Amino acid sequence: MTTAPDSGLNLLEVRDLKGGYNEVQILWGIELEVKSGEILAIVGSNGVGKTTFLRMLSGVLPCQSGTITFEGEALDGIGPDGVVARGISHVPEGRRLFASMSVEENLLMGAYVRNLTDQELSVDLDRVYGFFPQLAERRGQLAGSMSGGEQQMCAIGRGLMARPKLLLIDELSLGLAPRLVEELCGFVKQINEEGVAIILVEQDVLTAFELASRAYVFESGRVVMAGSTDELLENPEVKNAYLGI
């Protein structure tokens, strides 16, 4: 299935990752790698374990076995705060903003582990407002009162405030109108062009494949296909199961 890793180039390497919730095992030996600077897509139907996988990367869900290596060092036992500090930030499914905080306070929460001075913070805030000018206009507004698209921008901006090397985005397009999805995809590309690698988990396979150079297909907690998105788009199984062609 997956090709042997050409080590050195990989930002993230996941080997034989198993785990789940209490007694229920969800992931059955995930093998996956992310190369520096790439956009990688993970696709699959509902409930196959995509979110579970991201939560294990972030350290909020413990793994049963297997290894996660980031920039050549194991991520074991460093906790979610350690993972963020090492340069992985997570834009969760459903955005999960702090609804009764302002947009700016949400962004500040993204930089929580970095413990910056006010001056350093304002540099990073300006960077995020540079990506998302709409957020700048709404910096004082309560995050919960914004539209879905703006909330997704805020969630991504909050993730960027940690200055990640790898950004995990769970369901970028969920519940958003096509025009907004297109706009958000533009932002994701822009962020990637600044050197941030991205794992994009998506229901919408076409959107994901358009952005990503490589993709993994999950099925019941396993990787069943992996490869470049161009190849996968031609694959009859993928066409049949995920593109409805």
Place this chain on the structure above:
Amino acid sequence: MIYIQILINSILLGGIYACIAVGFSLVWGVMNILNILHGTFLMLGGYITFWLFKLYGVDPFLSLPISAIVMFAAGYAIQRGLINKIVRAPMFMSLILTFGLQMIVVRLAIYFFTGDFRTVQPSYASFSISFYGLIIPFIRVAIFSLGVILTGLLFWFMAKTRTGRAIRATRMDLDSAQLMGVNIGNIYAITYGLGAAVAATAGSLVSVGFAISPVSDLEFLSKAFIICTIGGLGNISGALAGGLILGLVENFGALYLGPGLQNAVGYVVLILVLFIRPTGLLGRKGFE
């Protein structure tokens, strides 16, 4: 004139009531813990001030920071070592745990401090300002002002600091806060420590104007409970409003019904508020 005097007394009392309640509200709002130890922290703060004054002649107002620091450390340790282990369990568990701890601490306090009522009597205890027939005791004004300043400090801390923001974030979405790298166990312990510190400082203030004993803790606890429920649980302005209302109700209750029923009036108002507005007058969900 008597009404104005009672109004002034009520406001002065309300300020200290707010400060008695606000830590209880914080702990309940953020962690959903019904903290029976709250009154105990007040009582201990009062004794810290009393003993420092009695044994070393430390001015009661100078011992406030000592109360705060000592009880912050104690609160932090209790949450980190004990309550964090059961904080995901139903609220009933935290009630039993803090109730058990409360009984131990109060028994120890009776053993070491005796059950006698104590009060701190600095040399300036009897100063007062009087004009147009109104009497305003200096100590009450000082306690009121410091109580309001303390409540304001907590408000500022929650609104403006990185840690305060993390506490609010944890309250709003624990999972999401964790993804931001917030260490939940630590934030809970800080929250509980803050609740204990504010309570202890309030207790120190109370020990100057009022008499305390080891069993005063239950009276403090029930006041905090009434105030938070009247004002609305989990926000600082609710504690201020609730404190002022209770101050007014108790003082005017004493005027019309006699001092014997003064405390009962608070409960009547509590029940009325619960009927009319179960979330409390300024209540919202969660500590914001």
